[in-house]
Amino acid sequence: MSVSVVICAAGKGARAGFSENKLFAPVGGITVLERTLVALTLPKVTQTIVAYSKEDEEKIFALQKKYGFLPVLGGETRTQSVYNALQAVTGEIVLIHDGARPFVDAATVLGCIESVKKSGSGICALPSTDTVAIANEKGEVQSFPARERCYRIQTPQGFFTQEIRAAYEQAINLGESFTDDSSVFARFVRPPCLCVGARDNIKLTYPEDFFVRADRVGFGVDTHAFGKEQEYIVLCGEKIPAKSGLIAHSDGDVAVHAVMDALLSAAGLRDIGYYFPDTDEKWKGASSIEMLKQVVALIEKEGLRTKSLSVAIQAEIPRLSPYIETMKNHLADVLSLSPTAIGVTAGTNEKLGYVGEGKGITVYAYALLERS
Numbered sequence: 291m292s293v294s295v296v297i298c299a300a301g302k303g304a305r306a307g308f309s310e311n312k313l314f315a316p317v318g319g320i321t322v323l324e325r326t327l328v329a330l331t332l333p334k335v336t337q338t339i340v341a342y343s344k345e346d347e348e349k350i351f352a353l354q355k356k357y358g359f360l361p362v363l364g365g366e367t368r369t370q371s372v373y374n375a376l377q378a379v380t381g382e383i384v385l386i387h388d389g390a391r392p393f394v395d396a397a398t399v400l401g402c403i404e405s406v407k408k409s410g411s412g413i414c415a416l417p418s419t420d421t422v423a424i425a426n427e428k429g430e431v432q433s434f435p436a437r438e439r440c441y442r443i444q445t446p447q448g449f450f451t452q453e454i455r456a457a458y459e460q461a462i463n464l465g466e467s468f469t470d471d472s473s474v475f476a477r478f479v480r481p482p483c484l485c486v487g488a489r490d491n492i493k494l495t496y497p498e499d500f501f502v503r504a505d506r507v508g509f510g511v512d513t514h515a516f517g518k519e520q521e522y523i524v525l526c527g528e529k530i531p532a533k534s535g536l537i538a539h540s541d542g543d544v545a546v547h548a549v550m551d552a553l554l555s556a557a558g559l560r561d562i563g564y565y566f567p568d569t570d571e572k573w574k575g576a577s578s579i580e581m582l583k584q585v586v587a588l589i590e591k592e593g594l595r596t597k598s599l600s601v602a603i604q605a606e607i608p609r610l611s612p613y614i615e616t617m618k619n620h621l622a623d624v625l626s627l628s629p630t631a632i633g634v635t636a637g638t639n640e641k642l643g644y645v646g647e648g649k650g651i652t653v654y655a656y657a658l659l660e661r662s
């Protein structure tokens with residue numbers, strides 16, 4: 291059976307607070323609509339239609355050249371837009387999908403198609419984990435439906451084209467408006483069947499939804515020279531025997547310094563020199579791990595938390611492999627992260643340059659942050 295997909299892209303997305311249609315806002319480098327188009331490019335899908343609004347015409351036609359879908363001008367309401375798009379559908383089955391759900395996966399789409407074949411419709415949905423209340427206009431709760439029977443409806447929603455087209459015909463004739471397709475189907479055809487949605491298949495609505503998906507990466511690097519009169523260095527909070535210590539205003543934990551800069555950079559904040567100036571007596575001999583705790587508090591204030599961390603240490607001396615696991619654990623403790631989400635590697639510089647001559651240590655760090 292041939293399958294068409296209708297992508298609803300004619301809305302304004304005013305709730306997202308963007309000046310233009312939110313579907314043209316980038317998420318991790320490409321626009322929401324392009325992500326949705328890519329997600330729905332599956333061998334089983336033979337036709338893709340995008341319902342768009344007049345003001346996005348230029349952008350839609352630019353995308354059309356790249357992705358080869360059929361653009362159909364939408365209407366004033368979602369109901370009108372879907373109705374217009376359905377007139378152009380050629381597939382026996384049609385899946386209707388919100389343009390603002392770019393993270394739909396192939397298994398969900400295929401499950402939706404199977405549900406149409408088997409049960410005559412497929413409405414992607416997830417059981418509600420929240421208690422649901424029905425309230426009146428004044429906000430007074432009228433009833434609590436049993437939670438086990440409450441579902442959150444997503445898209446895609448799949449139907450036999452003839453049936454959903456006839457249902458939309460009636461909705462338009464009666465001048466009725468609906469927020470999704472399952473309610474049109476329920477009103478004019480029969481109760482639709484639910485199929486399994488996905489937790490990742492969220493609808494990007496508010497500005498923070500766009501941010502959630504866009505993880506933030508940061509890079510940090512630091513170097514310290516040997517020469518302090520002491521018989522150890524501190525790396526990732528671990529005291530490691532050495533011929534001399536690293537010269538620094540603080541405890542010279544060059545690894546933690548690189549990590550802090552990576553975290554601050556990922557959060558779009560200033561560098562450690564700004565927050566912990568070496569002209570400040572407060573930080574003289576300070577434990578860098580204590581400073582790291584403050585950096586964690588700074589990124590938490592930005593609503594972020596560490597997702598993973600990668601640390602690469604370049605040191606000719608001392609030998610670090612016996613300490614790698616403990617170093618990881620110290621970082622994991624401070625960052626409230628599983629040690630499996632942290633990588634610490636160490637290597638020499640083949641006797642080349644200041645590292646190779648054993649004059650100093652350089653550390654590079656990458657941090658990945660997510661919305662907390």
Ligand code: MG
Nearest residue numbers: 512513544547
């Ligand atoms: Mg430093």
